[in-house]
Amino acid sequence: MQSPPSKFLKSNTLNLIRAPVALGQGLEGVDEGPEILIKNGLIEQIEALGWKLGRSDEIDIRDLRWNSPQADIPAHQQGVNIKFPVEMGDACREIALLSQQSNDEKAFTLTLGGDHSVAIGSIGGALLSRPEMGVVWVDAHGDFNTPETSPSGNVHGMPLAFLSGLMKRYQIPSFDWLKNHLSQNQLVLVGIRSIDPEERIIMKQWGVHVFSMTEIDRFGIGVVMEKAKEILFQSGDRPIHLSYDIDAVDPHFAPSTGTRVRGGLNYREAHYVAESLAETGSLVGMDLVEINPRLGYVDPAHREEQNVTIEIGLELIASALGRRIY
Numbered sequence: 001m002q003s004p005p006s007k008f009l010k011s012n013t014l015n016l017i018r019a020p021v022a023l024g025q026g027l028e029g030v031d032e033g034p035e036i037l038i039k040n041g042l043i044e045q046i047e048a049l050g051w052k053l054g055r056s057d058e059i060d061i062r063d064l065r066w067n068s069p070q071a072d073i074p075a076h077q078q079g080v081n082i083k084f085p086v087e088m089g090d091a092c093r094e095i096a097l098l099s100q101q102s103n104d105e106k107a108f109t110l111t112l113g114g115d116h117s118v119a120i121g122s123i124g125g126a127l128l129s130r131p132e133m134g135v136v137w138v139d140a141h142g143d144f145n146t147p148e149t150s151p152s153g154n155v156h157g158m159p160l161a162f163l164s165g166l167m168k169r170y171q172i173p174s175f176d177w178l179k180n181h182l183s184q185n186q187l188v189l190v191g192i193r194s195i196d197p198e199e200r201i202i203m204k205q206w207g208v209h210v211f212s213m214t215e216i217d218r219f220g221i222g223v224v225m226e227k228a229k230e231i232l233f234q235s236g237d238r239p240i241h242l243s244y245d246i247d248a249v250d251p252h253f254a255p256s257t258g259t260r261v262r263g264g265l266n267y268r269e270a271h272y273v274a275e276s277l278a279e280t281g282s283l284v285g286m287d288l289v290e291i292n293p294r295l296g297y298v299d300p301a302h303r304e305e306q307n308v309t310i311e312i313g314l315e316l317i318a319s320a321l322g323r324r325i326y
């Protein structure tokens with residue numbers, strides 16, 4: 001291993017959680033992300049970097065209904081604009097149990113999505129074990145929507161509303177396992193460039209720290225990551241979780257994703273985010289989500305474009321796990 005494991009880990013053991021959840025959004029194929037990363041050499045890459053693979057768990061989504069009608073929710077919650085609340089709550093609970101167990105073991109926890117709703121489970125579970133944990137959320141979108149502000153009702157646009165406690169007012173029973181929530185000084189967003197108008201109001205009221213692409217253009221990714229770390233470490237050292245949506249990367253470099261927004265992180269900026277956090281010696285977990293191998297090409301003759309997205313996904317994981325240029 002080219003850099004030591006986090007000071008918050010007992011060893012160089014890595015536990016893998018495969019979370020092929022697609023019900024948080026509306027496009028088929030994102031559930032294939034975990035398997036295609038593994039088929040393209042993820043395990044071999046992990047071991048080549050000096051990590052020992054511990055448990056490798058896959059949540060069971062056989063009972064999650066694809067394109068089924070919105071699940072029934074209790075009468076006092078009727079009219080809440082959230083799709084598949086029961087299925088999503090059950091899936092995230094299963095992820096959370098695995099994440100909490102892995103964090104209790106003080107192993108590195110790598111969660112492969114699926115859509116970004118899986119982070120409700122991976123981070124929610126980690127917070128049950130490490131309530132002081134900081135989170136760097138790398139995404140093109142704010143992901144702070146609530147049922148009132150969401151244009152679609154898709155849960156992959158709401159995970160930070162759940163993790164920050166904003167969804168407590170809805171009392172959705174299938175998410176009642178989510179006990180610990182992030183405070184303002186535990187969360188930093190990086191690479192944001194698409195926020196819904198009402199979502200922006202919620203984010204400002206809550207007080208989230210956002211480094212949009214404008215700040216990255218103005219200051220450079222190096223300065224932005226130093227500012228992010230100052231926020232997270234202002235009260236001292238703490239474990240850090242990196243939640244990485246592949247759509248944070250400009251679609252020129254990562255086209256195979258469902259909610260592409262032009263003007264994102266370039267290749268080196270994308271890697272620097274992961275490298276910078278790995279170098280802190282505090283990184284204890286990572287999500288990589290929203291790779292959709294069915295997207296990013298027009299016809300089968302152009303399927304090589306999906307390989308570009310898979311390749312950068314694997315490389316971002318490697319950077320978070322300690323791979324360096326020199």
